[in-house]
Amino acid sequence: MFESLTNKFNDVFRKMSGRGRISEDNIRESMREVRTALLEADVHYQVVKQFCDDVTQKALGTEVIQSLRPGELMVKIVHDELAALMGPVDTRIYYVSPPPTIIMMAGLQGSGKTTTCAKLANYLIKKGKNPLMVACDLQRPAAVDQLTIVGEQIGAEVFAVPGEKNPVKVARKAVTHAASTGRDVVIIDTAGRLHIDEDMMKQAEDIANAVNPHQIYLVCDSMTGQDAVNSAKEFNERLELDGVILTKFDSDARGGAALSVKAVTGKPIKFMGVGEKLDALEEFHAERMAGRILGMGDMVSLVEKAQEAFDEEEQAEMQAKMAKGKFTLVDFLKQMKQMQKMGPLKSILKLMPGMGANSEMLDMMKGDEFKGMEAIIHSMTPAERDDPSIIEASRRRRIARGSGTEPQDVSGLIKSFTQAAGMMKQMAGMGARERMGFAKQMASGGMGGMGGKVKQRSKRLTKKQRDKKRKGRKRR
């Protein structure tokens, strides 16, 4: 894996500082880092090449050369270009009149079509629609059963013709059935197929020709590698796609396939599947995707993950304590236990801005740090847990012995606890909106490494501005 892009950029540019202007060569050199990052994220080779050429051109013409922080500016340019390439996305589904609106799903085997059908149907039900799912995957054993079961789970009707071997006939009958029973959206699940399987691709075309879907979506696994362009291109040529749904996005895949597919087909990514549950379908966010491809962490995912794991009531209680500054090591332990529900510390840290790439530090972690901390806290007396400031050298030695750690581990824990408590007090005083802002600020600040600069909230006015303000007031 690679280290933080920004750090690498800064290294490249630092070599030049003090030697006058930053040259074209420096920019090209930094683009090598971008190239590696994109390739590691599985963006297709040709797409990477084109993209890097474009961005180099753009960067050469801009203020990067004069900038005091060329590294950060480069990352920003790359990030914005990526986001611009993938967005803006119109995720609206345009319904036709008279109904039903017909949506067809296609894709390779195992990309997640059946699950996505159910997720989409569920999404539509929440929007007040009345969808019908159609089982046209007659290939894979028990695929029809699977659709029927998920249909029951979300309360959507599933149309299947037992014994029928021809998916084209099923699709045709389904549309008639939908029209006569007042269903306004028809979602057709098809069999997974290889883009080079001529018979199966012909079958997909036949289904499309028979029912003329208003939207055809390609379901694409976000972990797909360089081959994503080959399959997407072929599907697009045969079926004229309207959009792409990216699945298994809740993994740690960096999802370069998204960019590749967009670049070769020109078709937007509309939705992404973000979990095993049937409500785990989200509209696509180009910004988030861009950050993720570059390995800049995904603060939003982190916040979401936290919300899933934390008990709301306990959370409120904890917050009250934090606000009063009465946050003790016992609470710290509780908090950590909840964090453990989110997965090993390593995987959580990966989501933090600037950390995802910081592999050296992550490699050092064994994944059982929580256990050590727990042992240390359990080896303290209640009084020590209430007020760790009473712990001096002798107590520290005792605690270390009791928990099988070293005295410096004990002081390390106390130090990070004190820091955390301070930060929590600050966070607890904010409202929900402010907290999101804080998180965002951390995210953007984190682009320059963990301890990135935090923007000042209020700016001191210059004397001239103060005068102007005063004058304005007088006139009124």
Place this chain on the structure above:
Amino acid sequence: MALFKKAFSKLAKGLSRTKSRFVGGLRSMLAGRQIDADLLDDLEATLIQADLGVAAATRICQDLQTAHKEKHIAKGEDVIDFLKTELKKYWPESDRSINFAESGLTVILVAGINGAGKTTSIAKLAWQFHQEGKKVILAACDTFRAAAVEQLSIWADRIGCEIIKSSGGDPAAVVFDACDAAVARKADVLLIDTAGRLHTQDNLMRELTKIRDVVARKIPDAPHEVLLVLDATTGQNAINQAKAFLDAIDVTGIFLAKLDGTAKGGIVVAIRNDVNLPVKFVGLGETYEDVEPFDPETFVEALFA
């Protein structure tokens, strides 16, 4: 010999598109050229497009450069042979066969992420063992996904082997019963199908560890083989997958599924580099006959022939 021929032709057929793009491109790219920076760049591009990843591709190119400096190879045409030898080194013969129990029951645990092709791959393995005259029992431990048990049951019917399933929701309980049943019925092979899970979902990975632990407790030295099913179209994320599954259940080998498309499955080179996992089987189609033992000779030949 006949069997080998069949294996070769099937793999070659599956890889034929790969071959024409990869080798056609590679041959014409290399013909009559000097080994210089341009050629190395082009070669690197080709390897990256086969999903080998930046690190593995760079490493191979560096090796090539060294070989050139030391005068082992002289011109562009030599590169293909060099690549063949290099890549074959990745898979020594010792670790490509299934590790069967010395006597009695062999337990094979199969895992992978959602949609990798676990159930189909299990059907393929079951069929192969069945053909060899072994008594095979399947354990349907994917109790999560809708109709997964039905899917495996249909395969069991088609192949003509037994299947252990339960109406309950706990996969560890199913595995418990399956181990008992396999011993009682004197089966030769017990194949355990598990639910697809993303390697980042810690609780699900722990569930997998538990399944493994149950097997280990019930049957000495089991599981004898732990296979990770990997979709050949997967990109660099496969390395993370391999690492996570290795941590959770001590994977012993890879079943590379869906190699009949245009994807090259080059990621197995990177996986060998990073976590040293061998590839044991390849899947080349949708029926249970479409399975071959992984043979690097054939694999690389088919890529570069």
